[in-house]
Amino acid sequence: MAPVMVRRGIAGLTGAGVSALAQFSLAVVVTRAFSPAQAGAFFSVTALTLMAAGIAKLDAGNGLVYFIARAKTYDYRGISGYFRAAVVPCALAACGAGVLLEPRIGLLAWALPVIVLGDVALAATRGFGSIRPTVLLDGVLLPVAQLVLVSWAALAKAPEWLPAAWALPFVPLLVLALAGLPGRAPRTPYLPGTGRDLWRYTAPRSVAGAIQAVFQRLDIVIVAWLAGPAQAAVYTAATRFRVVGQLANQGLAQAVQERLVRALADGELGRARELYQATTIWLVLLTWPVWLGYAVLAPWLLRVFGPAYGAAAPIALVLAGTMLVATACGMVDVVLTAAGHTLTSLLNLLAAITCTVALDLVLIPSHGALGAVIGWSSGVIVKNLLPLWQLHHRYGLRPFGRHTLAALRPRTWATAA
Template sequence: MTGQGNSLLRRGVKLASGPIARASMTSVIIRVAGLALTFIAMALAARMLGANGYGQASFALSVAQICATLALLGYNSMAIREVARRLKAGQIESLRQFARKAIVAVLVSSAFLSVAIVALVAINSDAIADYQAALLPAAFSIPLLAAIQLFRGITQGFGQTSNAQWPGDIVRPAILAIAMLVLILTGQTLLPPTFLTIYTMTALVAVGIGGFIVSRIFRNLAPSRSPESVGCQRGRENLSFFGLALVTVLFAEFATLMLGLFATAKEAGIFQPIVRLTPLMTIPVQAAAMRFSPRVAELWEGGEQDRLRAVTRVFTITTSLLTIMVALGIAILGPWILAAFGPEFISAAPLIWIVAAGQIFNALCGPIGHLLTMTGHARAALHCQLLGLCAAVTTGLWLIPSIGTLGAAFAVTAGIVVWNSALLLVARKKLGFNPSIIGALINR
């Protein structure tokens, strides 16, 4: 047992100093900086808009994010695997055709959805009367938000973690934070439509930078080094990636939408700091996954299952410990953090503990979603996440009309527990090992 323990320790040290660990550390730095900038920008905006105005802007942004995900058609997630797989096989022309097809499809679909939202605003429905002024500028951000995510996925597939992140994660929130600060210092007033117009302009800058990075990568690609047959991407698999992306964004935005529709815009606004703090809790998992996901595709394609298990074990143990520390730290400091948004928001501090519990459970289950999607089991992952979304929405419909933001927090955590439990059962069956913290500790 001692020899086996020493062997595992040496393997863990080797993995911890390998390319995934180095890329993950870079990703952590970028993501922390980006989330800090986003937090500053949104806190300043919330102070200027107030809880009600911030809720209106957040509702419109939730609609825009969902539409952008619909417009992506799953290409952003699929690009991570397809670029890595085709690059490893030397299928450069096939890779180029995949990228061209993805860009054209996303541009067309996002333009259509932008027009659809503008038409919805023109209908002047009573159901969205409080949000119509904010929805119009948000509609124009849809193609930009979609393009940012597509360029991110393509760049991530090439293994360029930092280049994938910084246009959307650093440049965009930095410009937004500067704009909010200038408005405050100059004594300007801010309304939701104005805020969303500024937000759209920052997204335009990020798209320009992301597009430049992608074009430069493709210009530097060497010709194909092996014969290849270029064909259409499998529609069924693409549909699975699309479904996963859509379910993910619906899960991220459902609480804001339900609070806006079944409670008040003010309660939707008060819940937004919780929404902004949740990504901080997921930093360890998401940052490590930036390089882990394409690496899974490479190892699975090469039949290196033992290596995949070893990498996953280190991922789960490391990210679980870090998530526990980060989530508990944020929950403890909650009242002081929320004070940055204004006095109206401090009452939401107890909700952080509920959401933190869900994120810790998510980390303890391991990178099950990434493992399934990158090993050709995206459809099974989709079914599990749909189950989690249904649980979250059902809980929200039950609790939000009566207890508002507290009900939203319970709904978010219920969805996380259900979808991770289902994913874990499926992952053990499909992959042949337990990627959770239990499996990592007992080496199963």
């Protein structure tokens, strides 16, 4: 792996580590300071907010990464038009979602446009090849500020302040992300067909992004709906460690996505294979010790959230086993979409969420949080194994191969292109 990719990977993983620790600490603060019913209500309303934001983003961020990375060859001609074509529909979708959900999520409805536009702005910086704004703002500033403000609300014993404390840090993230764009994105005339090209690529991913957002957090909402907020709190606490795998995967993906797009666009299948296998082995090495340790220590670790949470150890075992399989597959969906197969990715996500929801509806009423994690686990397995087979069938790509061991040898970094 080239030195620049190593630095980007380390930066992405550092931000993911800080974010995971801060989010875990936030869950501990909330569960220790408030009753399971109050904690569950907070977790379910923030999950619903993030689901709505994930839908309203329309996956425009990944569309921008794709087009900005490809436009580098032409000195970013017309690139500001792509940014405008991405931002306007996302802002309208976020405002519409806020109006619809205001009775359910209250003041968090006002935070939706801020959350969505901040994500799109950060994605644009990654398209230009810079991972630093994402690491500093999304990986450090946001989760740390949320932890500080939520802790303040906990010390004040004011559960009604929790939503505002959680939402407020999204404002400086948006302001700082936008402030960093003018120097990277030259203002150019709006070229005919810009919006059409962007949304022709992004439209299938918009649906897929919405399904992905729902897939990540729907289980918490369903548990709260079918089993009550107390069970939602238990489920959230027991599955809080899954953010480690999600953020580690996200950190590596943010570091290599732009290069994967360029490699596949230029037909450099060997380079794409190298990036895929290198990130997979690092993902395994960084996360497997966490999952194995969690499986062994779960009965004791869960008591950090409070005495009532220790009984959730079976949920932790299912989570750990699922994430061992998922991380061994590598960044399968990122590679699939980098190759342009956005519709296939959408169909894979539809299959995964169908599996999850079906099992949730059957199992949660009788098994509560354990039923929810079984449903989620089945969806995750489907979501990873389908694209794994598709990549192998179409491109001969595998998560492990001759580049796996090479990725661990520092002396190869300087010679790899």
